[in-house]
Amino acid sequence: MNACPECGSTEIIPNLLVFADEALLGQRPPYVKLIEPKPEKPPFIWSPRSVATGFRAAICGxxxxxxxxxxxxxxLLEAHRQGYTSQQDELKIVPI
Ligand SMILES: [Zn+2]
Incomplete structure (x- = not known):
């Protein structure tokens, strides 16, 4: 974000990590995760691949x-195009 879409200011504070209260308890900050769909004939040993990312914030000063x-x-786009989806019921929070 180079200029604020609301007021037009270029006083932008970029690249800020986004935290949540859970971060204080040793949990990860908010993130999204896309998980590989299960193939029709999965191999004997199969576990889905996944792509996850946290967020940054840019704030207009x-x-x-x-x-x-x-x-x-x-x-994320590559995973989305390969059919990966955000499967909330399989999402588990892993302590850092
Ligand atoms: Zn602004």
Whole structure:
């Protein structure tokens, strides 16, 4: 974000890590995860591959407008095109 879409200011504070309360308990900050779909005939030993990313925030220093973004969009798009989906019921939170 080079200029604020709300007010036009170029006083942007970029590249900020996004935290949640759970981060204080040793959990990961918010993230999205895409998981490989199960093949029709999976091999005997199969576990799905996955792609996950956290977020960064960019905040306008003039009005506070905040945009979340990830720098790993290319990997996510590639996974999305391969049928990976965000399967919340299989999502487990792993302590760091
Ligand atoms: Zn602004």
């Amino acid at each position: 003039a009005c506070g407008y905040t945009r979340f973004y990830t720098e790993h969009y290319a990997k």
